[in-house]
Amino acid sequence: MYKIKVNTSYVFNVSNEDSQQLDTVETAHNQYHILQNHTPITAEIISADFNNKLYTIKVNNSTYEVDIYDALDLQIEELGFEIGASKQVNNIKAPMPGLILEINVKVGQEVQDNDALMILEAMKMENVLKSPRHGVIKSIQVKQGQTVDKNSLLIEFE
Template sequence: MYKVKVNASHQFDISKQDVDGLDSVESSPNNFHVLDKSTSIKSTILDSDFNSKVYTVKVNNNTYKVNIHDALDQQIEALGFEIGASKAVSDIKAPMPGLILEITINEGAEVKEGDALLILEAMKMENVLTSPRDGIIKSIKVNKGETVDKNALLIEFE
């Protein structure tokens, strides 16, 4: 049994029989022709992240974000664990020595996974450090213009 969530709002249970009964043909890489009750459907996989099991799919000119969880994913979730190691991150450390060019958040701010937190200049390149998870910023341990060493504590989450 697969649990499928579409656009983070609609959830479906799909069985192996449903998948096996699907009449689809790959017409070119990532493009599929599907027949559903004599109705022709064109679909394209625009983006896929296998590790987080998130796919962006275009179906008849409509784009959907689809999360697919198999039995193992469901069991991990039932045990109270998160899928993906990044969910347990409680702080951000400098991946390399550098200069803090900009801090884009404040203490107490609520952030989403992927939100920009700060810009670290290292080896004449600007590196945008993003949030590895949803959360609230507990503290910011650096200031704009400050130089930091590798593994220096930059930001803590609540």
């Protein structure tokens, strides 16, 4: 089950079964033709921030900001904790298998929260991996063009 928040105003609950029932065809990179209840829909993923689960999607010429909350996010929210509160992340791991397209930082570089660290291509999408906190890059464990497995160590913070 996922909770989808659109433009910080509208909330939808979507199950895996709901998403699998959509008749979807990828027509180009990040562009889709969807048929729902015999109605054609054109959709395009304009930007994707995989780490923060934030997406900008254009549907039939209207643009929407979409936040996706998975089961873990929902459980944290139910417990009354703020998602992402008081986190101290010391390393970045690959959220999924993919190809390192670009590395935007160097060892010893100081980064701020949400700075773009690297781009990971996975499932035909470019995912910008952003810094979860302010810190200094201790090490970079990958090189541009390298393929990585899920949970592979990418970057360590001091």
